[in-house]
Amino acid sequence: MIEVKNVTKVFEDTKALDNLCLHVKKGTVYGLIGPNGAGKTTIIKHLTGVYKQDAGEVLIDGNNVYENIKLKNKTICIGDDLYFFPTYTIADMAKFYAGLYPDWDWVRYESLKEVFKIDTKRRVRKLSKGMQKQVAFWLGICTKPDVMILDEPVDGLDPVMRRNVWKLMLQDVAERDITVLVSSHNLRELEDVCDHVGIMFGGKIVLEKSLDDAKGNIHKVQAAFSGFMPDELTQELNVLHSEQFGSVYSLIIKGDSGEIKNKIAAYSPLLCDILPLTLEEVFIYELGGIGYESANILL
Ligand SMILES: Nc1ncnc2c1ncn2[C@@H]1O[C@H](COP(=O)(O)OP(=O)(O)OP(=O)(O)O)[C@@H](O)[C@H]1O
Numbered sequence: 001m002i003e004v005k006n007v008t009k010v011f012e013d014t015k016a017l018d019n020l021c022l023h024v025k026k027g028t029v030y031g032l033i034g035p036n037g038a039g040k041t042t043i044i045k046h047l048t049g050v051y052k053q054d055a056g057e058v059l060i061d062g063n064n065v066y067e068n069i070k071l072k073n074k075t076i077c078i079g080d081d082l083y084f085f086p087t088y089t090i091a092d093m094a095k096f097y098a099g100l101y102p103d104w105d106w107v108r109y110e111s112l113k114e115v116f117k118i119d120t121k122r123r124v125r126k127l128s129k130g131m132q133k134q135v136a137f138w139l140g141i142c143t144k145p146d147v148m149i150l151d152e153p154v155d156g157l158d159p160v161m162r163r164n165v166w167k168l169m170l171q172d173v174a175e176r177d178i179t180v181l182v183s184s185h186n187l188r189e190l191e192d193v194c195d196h197v198g199i200m201f202g203g204k205i206v207l208e209k210s211l212d213d214a215k216g217n218i219h220k221v222q223a224a225f226s227g228f229m230p231d232e233l234t235q236e237l238n239v240l241h242s243e244q245f246g247s248v249y250s251l252i253i254k255g256d257s258g259e260i261k262n263k264i265a266a267y268s269p270l271l272c273d274i275l276p277l278t279l280e281e282v283f284i285y286e287l288g289g290i291g292y293e294s295a296n297i298l299l
Contacts, residue, residue, distance in 0.1 A: 001026045002047065002147065002179060007056035009042055009203075016042040018203035019056070024196070026061075027177040029170070031190040031211075033283055034200030040151070040183040041079075043200075047149050047181065048077040060147060071147075073101055076140040079151035082132055084124035090135055091120040094142070101143035109142045115164055130156040137165050141172065148172075150182040154189070166193055191279040199286055207286055214282050221251045223264055224271040233267050240285045252277075252285050 002024035009017040016039045024030040034040050045051045046058045049065045049072060058065045065071055084093055098104040113120070116138045118127065124135050133156050140148065148169065154162040170193060172178045184190055190197070197214050199207040207214065223229065224247045237260060241252040248271065253260050257274050264272045
């Protein structure tokens with residue numbers, strides 16, 4: 001279980017984290033999403049013990065993360081800034097990891113040769129960017145972590161390998177109850193793997209919910225009336241966004257779908273369809289509601 005309690009971090013004149021609270025349950029996959037500069041990488045660096053917070057608490061299983069060797073042994077972080085020793089081959093790196101991580105699993109390492117299919121005698125630094133990422137996952141999974149912190153994890157991996165890597169991680173979530181926090185701008189992909197999402201904006205978490213709840217409280221509605229949509233109805237509904245194409249209104253409405261349907265039905269619409277939103281649309285409209293506007297390109 002990951003708990004971030006009221007964490008603040010200031011860099012010179014920038015408040016990167018502002019009283020941030022975040023909760024990730026054990027055995028779940030948590031998608032951390034937010035616009036550029038929201039503070040995602042900064043909180044990740046706190047979760048991996050790179051930064052020390054100015055205020056608040058960063059806890060994994062109830063223990064402070066900063067300078068906690070025991071927790072570091074059971075946490076793997078994979079981001080864009082991968083580090084491998086200049087002359088080391090994959091096999092050398094595996095031996096190094098085996099010495100560093102007490103639960104290193106050689107059997108898994110051997111069996112994953114079937115998945116990653118890269119010659120272990122090759123120097124890691126000479127591999128392509130995507131292959132280096134594969135090695136990071138290969139080694140990371142073999143440390144048998146309790147917690148995986150991932151920053152744009154599958155960037156640079158080809159579609160088959162992205163799928164393989166997610167399969168391996170979700171297998172560990174199901175079988176070993178590991179906890180995964182993943183930050184990514186690829187919302188389509190997160191939608192397939194996350195149980196919970198946290199939306200960050202301005203150094204805070206502005207929404208933290210199960211994926212189903214996040215998507216269940218905001219709807220795309222298409223409605224038509226004989227004439228214009230009644231003003232009274234617009235006032236009764238929490239309309240985040242509205243567009244009109246001829247006599248059809250395309251609306252983004254916050255609230256319970258049953259209640260929305262009943263309120264519209266009371267005005268005898270010619271058409272009333274409630275459609276599911278994608279995570280990308282939830283992101284755009286939730287953030288639009290708090291002042292991070294996007295162009296009207298989704299309806
Ligand atoms: N080492 C640092 N020194 C000064 N400012 C920093 C430092 N690291 C981050 N910041 C600032 O903190 C804020 C949050 O940055 P952060 O990298 O955490 O955002 P992010 O959500 O990861 O963004 P992106 O999606 O673009 O990667 C930004 O305003 C950034 O300029």
